[in-house]
Amino acid sequence: MNKKYEELIAEYLNGELDEQETARVEALIAGGEIDMIDFKAMEQLHNELEIVSTPEPSSEMSDRFYAMLEEEKASAKPTFNISEKLNELFAALTMPRLAYAFVLLIVGGFIGAQVGSNDSQINELTDQMQDMREMMIVSMLEGASTTDRLRAVNISAELPIADEKAVRALLFTLNNDESVNVRVQTIETLKKWGEDETVREGLVSAIGAQNSDVVIIALADAMVEMGLQNSKSEFENLIQERNLNINVKEKLESTIASL
Amino acid sequence: MMKVKDGDLDKLGLLFERYNRPLYSFFYKKTFQTDVSEDLVQSVFERMLKYRSTYSGSGAFTTWMFSIARNAHIDHYRQNKKHNEKEELDEDRMGGASPEFGEMDERTKRKKILEQALDQLDEDKKEVVILSRYEGLKYAEIAEIQGVTESAVKVRFFRAMKDLKNIVHTLSEEYSDE
Known part of the structure; x- marks a missing residue:
């Protein structure tokens, strides 16, 4: 085929010619300047390439991406910005929650004015604020939106001590939430309270309930970090009972060895 | 972004x-x-x-x-x-435990030949075919990606198609001899 027409034919095949240029190609074929048999064979091959298909990627690809994104977001976060935290809280407040918070604030203020500002009253007020925050966290963890649930997990990470209600809600989330990102973030938060026996037991017993490779790996890392040797049997059960991905299996074997 | x-x-x-x-x-x-x-x-x-x-x-x-x-x-x-x-190129990469070539239907045979032919193209030519034919990019965009002129991309595409035609022909003959 004539070399000077190579670019023209390439444009024709990729649909980059306008009507006038297309007509020119057809005229060149009709006039024999472009070999019709060669051209048609190339055009047919170009059309045939459509049958080279691509299989669907596995769900792990998506899981890995979102785990990476959450990690990046966590590392990009400033250490502590009170106005941002307040914004987060207010963004999560629906009207009934806002009304409840407002009533609590008024009542708290009223009590404060009545009883003065001795230490025990201040502590009581602090406890009430903590209760309010925990209630909000529990309520948000039950929400339908993944973003809200992630936000709840992040807010709970700011709680100074491991509260029983919050821990219970987070463990429930770890075992039942449909989002891998929420579950991975929950592990990160619970790790902070690794001294608490309920947290330690809850994390170990959550291993068997997980189906996502990403979550299993996050739990394996947490177990090594926290030195929870009693998790070994849970991992051994997983290896024996499940048909795990080879990389996950190797990871669990190295986790067991580390523990 | x-x-x-x-x-x-x-x-x-x-x-x-x-x-x-x-x-x-x-x-x-x-x-x-x-x-x-x-x-x-x-x-x-x-x-x-x-x-x-x-x-x-x-x-x-x-x-x-x-x-x-x-x-x-x-x-x-x-x-x-x-x-x-x-x-x-190996059998595993082209579908692993797939049936023998002779047992495949015509479309599957053709698909296998086209995949193997595509795989045998040199990397730059293969890339032009993938980006234009499958990802719908214009030659000007591919030129930017490959760091060459638009004209060079068009020539590259034309020659890729020509190579592909020859490879498909050779592979078809090889398989028909089996």
């Missing part, structure tokens, strides 16, 4: 949802390996995060994205070369 650059990292999730399939398809047709293709898609999004400050927003996002993808594949290829892991 501009929002990701400005710190709204959640928007990368939208980009992932929109572009993970085209990227996966790009890598799959380059390697015909599912696990490697998934790793490379992950690598592209990691690089997008890492180099987000370099995104200028002046050209098409897809051009920037496929430039990153191209580099990720080149790095992967170099790394494999370093570890002496040959990227040769």
Whole structure:
């Protein structure tokens, strides 16, 4: 085929010619300047390439991406910005929650004015604020939106001590939430309270309930970090009972060895 | 992407949802390996995060994205070369435990031949075919990705199709002799 027409034919095949240029190609074929048999064979091959298909990627690809994104977001976060935290809280407040918070604030203020500002009253007020925050966290963890649930997990990470209600809600989330990102973030938060026996037991017993490779790996890392040797049997059960991905299996074997 | 650059990292999730399939398809047709293709898609999004400050927003996002993808594949290829892991065509990469060629229907036979032919093209030519035929990019965009003139890309495409025609012909004869 004539070399000077190579670019023209390439444009024709990729649909980059306008009507006038297309007509020119057809005229060149009709006039024999472009070999019709060669051209048609190339055009047919170009059309045939459509049958080279691509299989669907596995769900792990998506899981890995979102785990990476959450990690990046966590590392990009400033250490502590009170106005941002307040914004987060207010963004999560629906009207009934806002009304409840407002009533609590008024009542708290009223009590404060009545009883003065001795230490025990201040502590009581602090406890009430903590209760309010925990209630909000529990309520948000039950929400339908993944973003809200992630936000709840992040807010709970700011709680100074491991509260029983919050821990219970987070463990429930770890075992039942449909989002891998929420579950991975929950592990990160619970790790902070690794001294608490309920947290330690809850994390170990959550291993068997997980189906996502990403979550299993996050739990394996947490177990090594926290030195929870009693998790070994849970991992051994997983290896024996499940048909795990080879990389996950190797990871669990190295986790067991580390523990 | 501009929002990701400005710190709204959640928007990368939208980009992932929109572009993970085209990227996966790009890598799959380059390697015909599912696990490697998934790793490379992950690598592209990691690089997008890492180099987000370099995104200028002046050209098409897809051009920037496929430039990153191209580099990720080149790095992967170099790394494999370093570890002496040959990227040769093998039965596993073309469907593993698939039936014998003679037992396949005509469409499957043709598909297998086309896949093998595509795999035998040299890397730059294969890339032009993948980006234009499968990803719908214009030659001007491919020129930007490959760092050559638009005219060179058109010639590259034409010659890729010519090579492909010859390889398909040779493979068809080889299979009919079996």
